[in-house]
Amino acid sequence: MRDRQRQKVYDWENKSSWNGKGSDQLNEQQCLFIINNLNKIYKGMRVDTTFVNGDRRYAKCWNRVRHHEIELPRQWALCWSVVLHEYAHAISDSKKYKERPNRAIEPHGKEFVTAFCVLLHKFHPEHPSYKELSQSLRDANVDFEHMESSKFHKQIGRKTIKLTKAKENKDYDFNTSLLKLSPEGRKRTSAGDGHYKPKTKMNRVLCVLDYCIIFLYKDRPITYKQLEASFNKLPYLSDHYNKLIHKVLDKHGKLEPSLVKYMIKQGLIVATSTQNKG
Ligand SMILES: [Zn+2]
Numbered sequence: 001m002r003d004r005q006r007q008k009v010y011d012w013e014n015k016s017s018w019n020g021k022g023s024d025q026l027n028e029q030q031c032l033f034i035i036n037n038l039n040k041i042y043k044g045m046r047v048d049t050t051f052v053n054g055d056r057r058y059a060k061c062w063n064r065v066r067h068h069e070i071e072l073p074r075q076w077a078l079c080w081s082v083v084l085h086e087y088a089h090a091i092s093d094s095k096k097y098k099e100r101p102n103r104a105i106e107p108h109g110k111e112f113v114t115a116f117c118v119l120l121h122k123f124h125p126e127h128p129s130y131k132e133l134s135q136s137l138r139d140a141n142v143d144f145e146h147m148e149s150s151k152f153h154k155q156i157g158r159k160t161i162k163l164t165k166a167k168e169n170k171d172y173d174f175n176t177s178l179l180k181l182s183p184e185g186r187k188r189t190s191a192g193d194g195h196y197k198p199k200t201k202m203n204r205v206l207c208v209l210d211y212c213i214i215f216l217y218k219d220r221p222i223t224y225k226q227l228e229a230s231f232n233k234l235p236y237l238s239d240h241y242n243k244l245i246h247k248v249l250d251k252h253g254k255l256e257p258s259l260v261k262y263m264i265k266q267g268l269i270v271a272t273s274t275q276n277k278g
Pocket residue numbers: 085089108
């Protein structure tokens with residue numbers, strides 16, 4: 001799929017007053033709050049967020065088939081315009097909100113631009129009007145569709161996103177943390193002979209976590225999501241431990257965040273924040 005408007009859209013965006021790139025307008029928690037609220041407004045959308053470090057030029061919105069994943073570089077992308085830009089990719093690319101669900105669209109084509117402008121007008125603190133957005137787009141020679149009659153506009157109704165309501169999210173650290181076993185947690189997985197003894201629910205979680213880190217992630221701590229995904233499906237290797245782990249999963253195929261949080265509190269699992277790294 002070609003992306004003929006891409007550079008034009010970037011140029012238009014970069015000279016607009018509402019462009020906040022590099023301004024540290026938002027913190028990570030607020031970005032998550034905005035995206036989670038948009039997920040509620042755009043029913044049926046599941047957009048996840050990850051923050052990445054290092055010298056990256058682009059924020060991204062990945063289409064993961066069943067959900068989208070927005071990737072925000074911490075250095076410059078934590079602002080309204082980037083969050084809304086990436087979310088506009090998700091909704092304009094979604095069957096549910098496309099005018100023609102089965103037709104592929106250009107990533108920065110007119111559907112995307114329309115979705116982006118609706119989000120800017122409705123949610124950006126500057127609330128640029130449709131009139132001024134349309135005019136600046138015409139000046140920049142960027143294609144777009146009528147904003148007010150679009151599905152993107154109609155779906156919002158009277159809903160707003162108030163950042164003042166972005167309270168401390170208790171799950172926030174948990175969701176972005178990397179998990180590994182503490183020495184105490186490691187002791188619990190076996191009773192001295194080095195073999196897993198997954199008798200209790202807690203021990204099952206510890207065994208799976210241990211197994212994932214050692215065998216699947218090559219000694220790297222993993223996120224809750226990776227651990228949760230393992231509870232749905234682990235690749236089958238025919239070694240002793242793998243068979244044992246599969247037995248564990250058969251008995252207990254679901255992972256509750258509350259249990260993992262409890263184990264963090266009990267000191268069996270260590271959760272390391274991924275913030276401020278790199
Ligand atoms: Zn883009």
